[in-house]
Amino acid sequence: MSQSLRITVWNEGVHESTKDPAGMAAYYPDGIHGAIAAGIGGQLPDATVRTALLSDPEHGLGEAVLAETDVLLWWGHKAHRQVDDDVVDRVQRHVLGGMGLLVLHSGHFSKIFTRLLGTTCSLSWRNAAEREVLWTVAPTHPIAEGVPNPLVIPEQETYGEFFDIPTPDELVFISSFTGGEVFRSGVTFHRGQGRIFYFSPGDERYPVYNQPEIHRILANGIRWAAQPDLPRAAPTVSNPPRNWFDPE
Amino acid sequence: MSQSLRITVWNEGVHESTKDPAGMAAYYPDGIHGAIAAGIGGQLPDATVRTALLSDPEHGLGEAVLAETDVLLWWGHKAHRQVDDDVVDRVQRHVLGGMGLLVLHSGHFSKIFTRLLGTTCSLSWRNAAEREVLWTVAPTHPIAEGVPNPLVIPEQETYGEFFDIPTPDELVFISSFTGGEVFRSGVTFHRGQGRIFYFSPGDERYPVYNQPEIHRILANGIRWAAQPDLPRAAPTVSNPPRNWFDPE
Amino acid sequence: MSQSLRITVWNEGVHESTKDPAGMAAYYPDGIHGAIAAGIGGQLPDATVRTALLSDPEHGLGEAVLAETDVLLWWGHKAHRQVDDDVVDRVQRHVLGGMGLLVLHSGHFSKIFTRLLGTTCSLSWRNAAEREVLWTVAPTHPIAEGVPNPLVIPEQETYGEFFDIPTPDELVFISSFTGGEVFRSGVTFHRGQGRIFYFSPGDERYPVYNQPEIHRILANGIRWAAQPDLPRAAPTVSNPPRNWFDPE
Amino acid sequence: MSQSLRITVWNEGVHESTKDPAGMAAYYPDGIHGAIAAGIGGQLPDATVRTALLSDPEHGLGEAVLAETDVLLWWGHKAHRQVDDDVVDRVQRHVLGGMGLLVLHSGHFSKIFTRLLGTTCSLSWRNAAEREVLWTVAPTHPIAEGVPNPLVIPEQETYGEFFDIPTPDELVFISSFTGGEVFRSGVTFHRGQGRIFYFSPGDERYPVYNQPEIHRILANGIRWAAQPDLPRAAPTVSNPPRNWFDPE
Numbered sequence: 004m005s006q007s008l009r010i011t012v013w014n015e016g017v018h019e020s021t022k023d024p025a026g027m028a029a030y031y032p033d034g035i036h037g038a039i040a041a042g043i044g045g046q047l048p049d050a051t052v053r054t055a056l057l058s059d060p061e062h063g064l065g066e067a068v069l070a071e072t073d074v075l076l077w078w079g080h081k082a083h084r085q086v087d088d089d090v091v092d093r094v095q096r097h098v099l100g101g102m103g104l105l106v107l108h109s110g111h112f113s114k115i116f117t118r119l120l121g122t123t124c125s126l127s128w129r130n131a132a133e134r135e136v137l138w139t140v141a142p143t144h145p146i147a148e149g150v151p152n153p154l155v156i157p158e159q160e161t162y163g164e165f166f167d168i169p170t171p172d173e174l175v176f177i178s179s180f181t182g183g184e185v186f187r188s189g190v191t192f193h194r195g196q197g198r199i200f201y202f203s204p205g206d207e208r209y210p211v212y213n214q215p216e217i218h219r220i221l222a223n224g225i226r227w228a229a230q231p232d233l234p235r236a237a238p239t240v241s242n243p244p245r246n247w248f249d250p251e
Numbered sequence: 252m253s254q255s256l257r258i259t260v261w262n263e264g265v266h267e268s269t270k271d272p273a274g275m276a277a278y279y280p281d282g283i284h285g286a287i288a289a290g291i292g293g294q295l296p297d298a299t300v301r302t303a304l305l306s307d308p309e310h311g312l313g314e315a316v317l318a319e320t321d322v323l324l325w326w327g328h329k330a331h332r333q334v335d336d337d338v339v340d341r342v343q344r345h346v347l348g349g350m351g352l353l354v355l356h357s358g359h360f361s362k363i364f365t366r367l368l369g370t371t372c373s374l375s376w377r378n379a380a381e382r383e384v385l386w387t388v389a390p391t392h393p394i395a396e397g398v399p400n401p402l403v404i405p406e407q408e409t410y411g412e413f414f415d416i417p418t419p420d421e422l423v424f425i426s427s428f429t430g431g432e433v434f435r436s437g438v439t440f441h442r443g444q445g446r447i448f449y450f451s452p453g454d455e456r457y458p459v460y461n462q463p464e465i466h467r468i469l470a471n472g473i474r475w476a477a478q479p480d481l482p483r484a485a486p487t488v489s490n491p492p493r494n495w496f497d498p499e
Numbered sequence: 500m501s502q503s504l505r506i507t508v509w510n511e512g513v514h515e516s517t518k519d520p521a522g523m524a525a526y527y528p529d530g531i532h533g534a535i536a537a538g539i540g541g542q543l544p545d546a547t548v549r550t551a552l553l554s555d556p557e558h559g560l561g562e563a564v565l566a567e568t569d570v571l572l573w574w575g576h577k578a579h580r581q582v583d584d585d586v587v588d589r590v591q592r593h594v595l596g597g598m599g600l601l602v603l604h605s606g607h608f609s610k611i612f613t614r615l616l617g618t619t620c621s622l623s624w625r626n627a628a629e630r631e632v633l634w635t636v637a638p639t640h641p642i643a644e645g646v647p648n649p650l651v652i653p654e655q656e657t658y659g660e661f662f663d664i665p666t667p668d669e670l671v672f673i674s675s676f677t678g679g680e681v682f683r684s685g686v687t688f689h690r691g692q693g694r695i696f697y698f699s700p701g702d703e704r705y706p707v708y709n710q711p712e713i714h715r716i717l718a719n720g721i722r723w724a725a726q727p728d729l730p731r732a733a734p735t736v737s738n739p740p741r742n743w744f745d746p747e
Numbered sequence: 748m749s750q751s752l753r754i755t756v757w758n759e760g761v762h763e764s765t766k767d768p769a770g771m772a773a774y775y776p777d778g779i780h781g782a783i784a785a786g787i788g789g790q791l792p793d794a795t796v797r798t799a800l801l802s803d804p805e806h807g808l809g810e811a812v813l814a815e816t817d818v819l820l821w822w823g824h825k826a827h828r829q830v831d832d833d834v835v836d837r838v839q840r841h842v843l844g845g846m847g848l849l850v851l852h853s854g855h856f857s858k859i860f861t862r863l864l865g866t867t868c869s870l871s872w873r874n875a876a877e878r879e880v881l882w883t884v885a886p887t888h889p890i891a892e893g894v895p896n897p898l899v900i901p902e903q904e905t906y907g908e909f910f911d912i913p914t915p916d917e918l919v920f921i922s923s924f925t926g927g928e929v930f931r932s933g934v935t936f937h938r939g940q941g942r943i944f945y946f947s948p949g950d951e952r953y954p955v956y957n958q959p960e961i962h963r964i965l966a967n968g969i970r971w972a973a974q975p976d977l978p979r980a981a982p983t984v985s986n987p988p989r990n991w992f993d994p995e
Contacts, residue, residue, distance in 0.1 A: 099370060099415075101639070119369040122347060122443050136927040138908045143597070143692050143729065152909075153927070164882045164921065165896075167347075167443055172418055177908065177931075179923040183880040183897070187921075195370050195415055196639050233639065349887070384679040386660045391845070391940050391977065400661075401679070412634045412673065413648075425660065425683075427675040431632040431649070435673075444887050481887065595866060595911075617863040618843060618939050663843075663939055668914055691866050691911055 008050040008229050010043060011072040012036045013064065015079040015086075016056040018207040030210035035078050038212040039107075039221065043076075046222030057082055062090050069093060073229040074103035076221070077110045080207065086114050095119060099195030100235045103228025105221065108205040111166075116201070119194050120168055126186070127163035133181035135159040135204060137188055141175045146189065146200065146223045154216050160206045162186040168201075178203070189220070196233060200224040256298040256477050258291060259320040260284045261312065263327040263334075264304040266455040278458035283326050286460040287355075287469065291324075294470030305330055310338050317341060321477040322351035324469070325358045328455065334362050343367060347443030348483045351476025353469065356453040359414075364449070367442050368416055374434070375411035381429035383407040383452060385436055389423045394437065394448065394471045402464050408454045410434040416449075426451070437468070444481060448472040504546040504725050506539060507568040508532045509560065511575040511582075512552040514703040526706035531574050534708040535603075535717065539572075542718030553578055558586050565589060569725040570599035572717070573606045576703065582610050591615060595691030596731045599724025601717065604701040607662075612697070615690050616664055622682070623659035629677035631655040631700060633684055637671045642685065642696065642719045650712050656702045658682040664697075674699070685716070692729060696720040752794040752973050754787060755816040756780045757808065759823040759830075760800040762951040774954035779822050782956040783851075783965065787820075790966030801826055806834050813837060817973040818847035820965070821854045824951065830858050839863060843939030844979045847972025849965065852949040855910075860945070863938050864912055870930070871907035877925035879903040879948060881932055885919045890933065890944065890967045898960050904950045906930040912945075922947070933964070940977060944968040 014036035018027055031038045036054040044052050055063025057079075069075070075094065079086070091114045098104050098119060106116045111124045135156040139147045163184030169192070176189030188203040202220060205211045212218075262284035266275055279286045284302040292300050303311025305327075317323070323342065327334070339362045346352050346367060354364045359372045383404040387395045411432030417440070424437030436451040450468060453459045460466075510532035514523055527534045532550040540548050551559025553575075565571070571590065575582070587610045594600050594615060602612045607620045631652040635643045659680035665688070672685030684699040698716060701707045708714075758780035762771055775782045780798040788796050799807025801823075813819070819838065823830070835858045842848050842863060850860045855868045879900040883891045907928030913936070920933030932947040946964060949955045956962075 095369075121343075121367040121369045134927075136929075138929050140908050140910070140931070142909055143689075143694075143726065164884050165886055166884070169417065169440070169442060170420055170918075174914075174918070177921060177929045179927050179929045183878075183923050185880075185882050185921045185923045185929050187884070192417070193639075194417060198639075230639065382679075384681075386681050388660050388662070388683070390661055391937075391942075391974065412636050413638055414636070418670075422666075422670070425673060425681045427679050427681045431630075431675050433632075433634050433673045433675045433681050435636070441887075446887075478887065591865075615865040617839075617865045665913065665936070665938060666916055688913070690913060 009073045010052045012040045012076045013055045015082040017081045042218035046218050069097045073231050074225045076105040078107045079113045080109035083113050098197035101196040101230050101233040104199045105224050106201045123167045126166045129161040132158040133161050135178050137176050137178045144175050145227045146175050158209045162203050198228040257321045258300045260288045260324045261303045263330040265329045290466035294466050317345045321479050322473045324353040326355045327361045328357035331361050346445035349444035349478050349481040352447045353472050354449045371415045374414045377409040380406040381409050383426050385424050385426045392423050393475045394423050406457045410451050446476040505569045506548045508536045508572045509551045511578040513577045538714035542714050565593045569727050570721045572601040574603045575609045576605035579609050594693035597692035597726050597729040600695045601720050602697045619663045622662045625657040628654040629657050631674050633672050633674045640671050641723045642671050654705045658699050694724040753817045754796045756784045756820045757799045759826040761825045786962035790962050813841045817975050818969045820849040822851045823857045824853035842941035845940040845974050845977040848943045849968050850945045867911045870910045873905040876902040877905050879922050881920050881922045888919050889971045890919050902953045906947050942972040
């Protein structure tokens with residue numbers, strides 16, 4: 004089934020320009036989007052994976068691209084405000100119409116995520132290269148399939164509660180950090196016809212997106228969120244044609 | 252506890268101008284907001300109830316009014332698009348900060364409701380003066396306290412599924428209609444620090460808001476949504492001050 | 500994937516003995532279990548479908564049978580108390596270990612359903628050959644795939660709220676009846692590693708299990724509940740082997 | 748409102764007999780039940796708090812006691828199997844009828860908790876005197892009111908996921924431990940008319956029940972679970988008396 008999946012990896016692509024030879028440029032030579040796309044490609048060999056950037060026309064997310072996207076991945080951090088509201092409207096419409104959406108790490112503050120959830124999506128954080136231990140709390144959820152429990156991420160930005168989101172439809176992962184914080188690090192939401200998976204590990208300062216287990220989780224999330232056979236249509240207002248108890 | 256509750260009933264106030272002597276003007280001589288305010292006042296004698304209209308400056312929902320409102324009720328139908336986005340921003344901020352919100356009937360399509368839920372909030376409908384039978388599916392929920400089960404509403408606009416909302420935190424009432432439709436007619440959501448209750452019965456063409464049982468449900472919803480002792484503050488982003496396992 | 504599914508249809512088989520030529524014997528000549536098995540077989544041609552009866556040794560649900568069952572369907576009504584507690588223990592263990600379970604109609608009062616849910620699972624009912632209209636409230640749920648919305652069942656026993664179950668993990672269908680009742684007629688639960696789908700339409704007095712749309716829903720439920728690749732094991736108590744922050 | 752609350756603290760009372768002068772006897776001289784009762788009494792001065800033990804006739808939980816109990820607290824560890832099934836039946840009936848239930852720490856394996864939830868309720872554990880940090884993930888939940896966030900428990904038995912429970916109705920607290928484990932340490936469930944709060948901190952080896960913040964959480968849980976004005980009755984099966992659309 005995964006053969007035909009069409010995936011778009013979106014990245015704001017701002018950190019990439021820093022060219023820090025000891026940092027991001029070293030472990031993400033093709034950018035965060037490049038690392039994610041390569042990791043997904045290894046897990047879903049028959050999928051079509053494209054990337055899109057903030058600097059592309061329409062941020063690379065024109066109507067035609069979204070119409071041909073089964074699942075969109077979103078990574079952003081510093082440039083949330085530069086994302087055009089018309090593009091956000093368009094992405095929201097496609098998600099409500101059935102396109103899957105994976106929101107990654109600092110994407111919690113993106114316009115599209117806060118738009119779909121209605122809350123601030125704020126959280127606590129600290130950047131201290133702490134060890135994150137990610138635990139599965141929904142062992143039979145398809146997103147957890149084949150994922151080590153726990154999964155240890157040697158160094159990562161610390162995210163902590165309170166994470167200001169609506170109660171998730173499903174809580175898949177909870178993480179702890181060296182400092183003692185906990186975080187609902189893998190959560191799902193249904194909005195309209197669309198499925199949304201938020202996954203917090205992954206940052207521009209740590210090579211998390213090079214970890215094979217992370218690729219596995221992203222691929223699982225894509226399979227879970229994809230509905231390739233569903234006609235892409237936002238729920239529409241309809242006037243029921245008849246009274247079900249009237250004589251016909 | 253209800254003594255100090257401060258309630259604001261908002262109405263777009265457009266249908267009121269039709270002056271149909273056989274219709275709305277007959278059973279809602281003081282407008283929909285007037286009927287609702289009077290009904291609530293009878294149930295919560297010590298509460299302070301004020302009304303606000305679309306035509307008021309800032310739609311009657313300036314910062315000072317919201318800061319002194321424990322629970323806001325919202326009725327709108329024809330003029331959703333005329334509601335100023337800045338006012339919607341302000342109301343959303345107050346809800347996330349802890350103000351209660353009751354969204355009524357055709358308010359399902361209001362900017363504030365769709366903004367807080369992230370979906371289209373569309374539904375099916377038919378205007379045929381059908382009988383609505385409202386059933387309690389959460390018997391010990393405070394909003395259902397003292398409400399007859401079922402509650403019969405002799406004539407009402409028919410609302411039907413699919414109601415495009417996120418899965419509610421609590422499902423309190425389900426209604427059926429003469430025509431056979433069903434509708435999740437009483438649902439709650441938590442967003443940020445705020446509590447939201449959507450309640451579908453009530454229309455400009457039927458005197459539903461004159462029914463004492465409806466007053467009871469609205470008063471129950473207000474009590475449930477009110478958090479008068481909570482400091483009104485939207486969740487903020489904070490940086491945890493210390494590592495909980497470091498020596499102090 | 501459905502090729503290898505192994506399905507067991509359990510029926511208490513008591514109504515079958517009445518031999519009412521104008522009733523059940525006419526439309527269910529092979530018993531309720533026979534009608535269900537035939538209907539499922541038509542939808543899942545490569546599945547293996549067997550039946551089991553209360554009167555079989557161990558009610559037809561010995562360890563070997565359950566170990567080779569991906570999904571168990573349960574129909575009972577008059578003889579719940581005759582089901583042996585040891586068999587109930589065994590079925591519960593298999594469900595918690597990952598076997599799917601579909602509980603049908605009056606099976607709401609079965610020992611296995613009340614055991615897994617912890618509540619009385621009581622409801623209101625009336626037998627008046629009323630028309631049931633079943634509405635989908637989770638349009639993209641796999642159990643609703645290909646199901647007409649609404650689905651009309653010409654005659655059926657009336658089930659009404661309050662249905663004393665825990666809040667379902669997912670609410671898929673809500674029904675209304677001629678008399679005005681509503682009922683959460685399709686609900687899912689996760690318990691341990693197992694998935695449970697309760698579906699209320701279907702009775703010994705009405706030929707509901709001969710309706711193709713009902714076969715479709717049962718087949719969808721089976722596909723949703725089946726986890727053929729999951730090792731069948733109840734969650735076990737484990738002592739984590741190491742402190743994740745200790746040096747190894 | 749708390750004046751009239753009637754609380755029963757149940758303890759199996761087995762560890763108490765060890766008389767370890769350096770351990771439990773030192774910090775719980777009146778037993779675990781004594782410490783809990785005293786702590787609650789300090790928070791709810793007008794409540795009536797009684798204790799009951801496994802060794803009492805009917806384990807101290809006769810019909811009259813339960814009928815006069817608004818909220819029951821349950822602590823057990825080594826003697827779960829010695830609890831009489833008839834008493835478990837009785838307690839379950841009262842919970843479904845509206846009695847509140849707080850299940851504490853190793854009570855996760857009690858007959859009454861597994862009976863009400865339907866799952867194994869197993870978890871991972873390690874006894875290593877680790878520091879537990881308890882975080883609030885539902886800041887406006889009444890059980891979290893006035894509770895420091897985070898709350899640090901200097902030494903406690905480590906509980907870890909996977910905790911084999913149904914998805915809770917509300918997730919209030921998540922804990923981390925020195926070793927990196929996470930645990931859903933404060934969760935609520937509604938079953939029938941009753942409200943259940945499971946709270947994991949508290950063990951026979953650590954003086955957790957002497958911490959004032961723990962007393963606060965227990966008192967909050969009691970207030971939340973108590974429904975003193977609710978007639979104590981399990982949901983009953985009823986036959987609706989009339990067809991709501993028939994002429995009367």
